[in-house]
Amino acid sequence: MLRPSHFSAVLLFALFASTVFAITQRETPQKMFRYGLYCFALFIGSVIVLSWVMFLIAR
Amino acid sequence: MGTAPNKSTAAEQTPHQGFVYLPLIAGWLVPGAGHFLLRKWGRGALIMVSIVAMFTLGLAMDGQIYTGAKDILDLLCTVGDLGNGLMYIVSRVMGLGGDPVMFTTADYGTKFIVVAGLLNVIAAVDAHNLRTGRKS
Numbered sequence: 001m002l003r004p005s006h007f008s009a010v011l012l013f014a015l016f017a018s019t020v021f022a023i024t025q026r027e028t029p030q031k032m033f034r035y036g037l038y039c040f041a042l043f044i045g046s047v048i049v050l051s052w053v054m055f056l057i058a059r
Numbered sequence: 060m061g062t063a064p065n066k067s068t069a070a071e072q073t074p075h076q077g078f079v080y081l082p083l084i085a086g087w088l089v090p091g092a093g094h095f096l097l098r099k100w101g102r103g104a105l106i107m108v109s110i111v112a113m114f115t116l117g118l119a120m121d122g123q124i125y126t127g128a129k130d131i132l133d134l135l136c137t138v139g140d141l142g143n144g145l146m147y148i149v150s151r152v153m154g155l156g157g158d159p160v161m162f163t164t165a166d167y168g169t170k171f172i173v174v175a176g177l178l179n180v181i182a183a184v185d186a187h188n189l190r191t192g193r194k195s
Contacts, residue, residue, distance in 0.1 A: 002119040002164065009167045012116060013174070016109040020178040023102050024185040027195055 007047075014043035082190045086183030088144040093186025106182045113175035114146050122168025124156030136169070142176025 004012070022036030086093025091107030094100075118124075124147070128134035140147050150156060156172075157165050188194040 001121045002116065002168075003162075004120070004164065004167070006163075006167075009120075009164070009171075013113075013171065016113045017174065017178060019105055019109045020182055023105055024181050029101075 010044065010047050014040050014047075018043065079190060080187065082186035083183050086186040087142070087179065090144070090146075090179050090182060093183050094189070097186060097189050099186075099189065110143075110175050110179050110182065111146070113171050113178070114143055117168040117171030117175060118150070118155055120168025120171065121157035121162065121165040122170070122172045123159055123165065124150050124172065126151065136173050139173035139176045142178075142180040143172070144179065147176065 018036045018039035021039045022032040026032045026035045082093035082096045084093075085096055089107075090110035091103035091105075094103030094106060125133060125137040125140045128137055143150075157168070185194065
């Protein structure tokens with residue numbers, strides 16, 4: 001059974017979801033690439049920010 | 060001069076013949092197949108790799124395959140799972156998937172499987188939009 005860490009799972013999730021979002025939401029390869037990077041950064045960035053928020057709330 | 064754009068538009072709108080919903084159905088049954096039918100090889104391959112990998116990783120994490128609806132959340136997750144098309148049906152037939160969540164990673168896996176199904180629906184609709192000319 002595969003047991004990735006929470007952050008590894010987030011990285012995989014963000015990678016695959018960003019790929020599909022980019023292909024389906026933009027029309028040219030260049031725009032797809034940029035939108036994919038944008039989605040990936042938003043996924044990872046929001047996870048890090050929310051993690052710190054929850055850490056500070058829990059203290 | 061005013062008729063030239065109409066001619067090119069008409070030429071662009073008729074590159075594909077046959078059943079208009081075929082890419083939608085094929086894309087739902089097999090991730091990326093809708094794009095392959097439209098000769099969008101690169102897009103289809105990326106979609107197939109992403110969705111199949113997500114579904115497989117979900118199973119590898121011992122994620123649950125929803126088989127019925129005991130409450131509204133189960134129903135929504137079952138609908139998400141159904142988006143995986145043939146992968147869902149084969150998994151049901153083979154009895155794959157873990158028991159109701161026992162580990163944290165199994166919960167991640169369950170969500171991977173549901174989201175893979177939802178992404179596959181988005182990809183299938185995208186193939187339909189390409190087929191109808193709504194998207195290029």
